[in-house]
Amino acid sequence: TVDAAFLDIHMPGLDGIALVAAMHRLMVPPAVVFVTADDSRAVDAFEVRAVDYLLKPVRAQRLRGALDRIVELRSAAPDDDEVVPVTIGSSVRFVRR
Template sequence: MRVLVCDDEQLARDRLVRLVDGIEGVEVVAEAANGREAVLAAQRVHPDVVLMDIRMPDMDGLEAAEHLSRTEQPPALIFCTAYDEHALDAFRVRALDYLLKPVSRDDLDAALTRARKMTRVQASDDDSGEKSTLRRQHISARTHRGLELVPVNDIRYFLADQKYITVRHGGGEVLIDETLKDLETEFGDLFVRVHRNALVALSFIEGMEQAPAGHHQLRLRGLEDTLVVSRRHVAGLRKVMQRL
C-alpha cells in the first residue's frame, strides 16, 4: 500500500515515516509540507493513502482533501493532527480516520488496515457522509499538464459554456466541470452575477459602460476583453459597484 505523508513540520513527517516503515506491506512514496504540495504529489505518485495534517500554510489539509476527492482515483484520507475540533469537518470531506498526535503505532496500523479494505472506488462512491461546506482557497482543474491549482483571489471571472466553466485568471484560463450555481453559493461574497452565464470577481471590476449596440458591458482590471452584462443584472450590479 502506497502512502503519502503530509505535515508542515519536518519532525512530525519523519516520525510518521518511521511508523509507516515499521508496518508490513506499506511504503511511503512521497512527502509534502503543505496541502498544495500534497495534491500535486498525489498526481505524480498515485498513493493509496494520504496521512494529512490539518493546520498548514498555503493550503490546509481540509482543502487539500477536498481537491483530492475530486481526482479520478481519490486516495483514502487519514488525518493526523494535534487538534480535535476539526473532526467533524474532516469527516465531511470523507476522511477514513482522524488520529490525534502523537499518533501511536497501533492506531496508525488499525487505520491503515481499514484503508487496505477500502478500495479507491468505494471511497469515491461513498455518498453517505454530509456534503462538505468548506470554502476552497483554490480551484482545481485537470489539464494536459496535470492538476492545476488556481488561487481564488487570482480569478477574474467564471464563464459558463454548455457543460464546462471557463476560469479566467492572471495566468490564462482553465476549464472545470462544475456548475455556476454551486460556485456562486460557495463564493457569493467574492463574485457577482452579471449574466446567466457569468460570475465576476468584485476585486477586479473597473467599470460598466454602454456599448454602441445598446447593451451594457463590464471592464475588468488587467483585461482587454469585456463581459456582457444582461439587462436584468444592470441595476443590481450598479448597487454593488457603489459599495466597492
C-alpha cells in the same frame, strides 16, 4: 495513483480539509487519514470522507487500525471505476466505466 495520504489539518497554503476537497477531483482520489494535534476538526474531516483522524502523538495501535481500514477500503473498491478507451471519431479518450 496514490493509495493513501496522511495529512495534518494545519498546513501552509491550503489547510488539510481544503486539500482533501481538491483531491476529490482526481480520477482516483486517495484514502485520507488526518494526523494532527487539533482535536476540534474531526467532524470537518469526516465530512470530507476521511478514513480516520489520528491525534498526535500517534499510538501504534491507532495507526495500524487506520492502515487496516485503508487496505479494507481499497480491496472492497468496485471494479466499475476501471478506465477504458473510447473512440470518438478519430480520437481516443479514456473514461471510467
